[in-house]
Amino acid sequence: MSRMMFLNTTASDIPAARTFFTGLGFEFNETFSDENTLCLIINDLTFAMLMTPARFRDFITGGITDTAKEREVLIAVSADSRDAVDVMADKALATGGSAWMDPQDHGFMYGRSFRDLDGHVWEVTWMDQSAVNG
Template sequence: MRMIFVNLPVKSVTASRDFFGALGFTFNEQFCSADTACMVIEENIFAMLLEHHRFKDFVTGDIADAHKTTEVLTCLSASSRAEVDDLLSKALAAGAKPWKPNTDMGPMYGCSFQDLDGHVWELMYMDQAAMAEGAAPQAADA
């Protein structure tokens, strides 16, 4: 069984736990400490939220300032357009900043935001039935 651990530097594990908890995520306490939180995204997918001093134990060089440059895009699937909108609303209410305008490409619909530390999170719904019928994603006319 494969697992994925996305490791992200955060200024405050406490603030990050509060933020992602407000979005409905849970944490695997077995892998949490005062400076580390293991956020459960799915059964085998986790985000390790590591305070800067702890994150530096795993990298060489500087930590990117995600408020100034985009170091990664983390995209999570959603089960519906409504879930995309709901999670975006929760994120903004918990202190996130909008990142790019919502996208509506027919069978694909999504949004994005920056978390408290500037990391970009995308939420995307894909209508699998429409995709199977051959509906290609189309950019909305501006």
């Protein structure tokens, strides 16, 4: 069975988040997007629900992580090539994101990471499947 996945997190400015992630090549499910929520499509079965803090609080108990100080999650997405990793990371930095950690190069696997406008860490990775599968 293939399962859908919904990552839920905060975005303090929904229009700015839309601009940022559009610049990275992502699309959105408008049915589940409004002034308080942005449904970012990762793939056919995976979505990131970016919500204003007030809307996010409707789904949780307790506090919201201060991303300036701590990490609650590391969000990793794949890329088709090493060059595609660099393209996405460079676009993130050019459109308001900030660098996070040094690039990781293990030969068969390469990744870079950045913080989005709200400080959430995104890692973009490429892996040589032939090295892993054979």
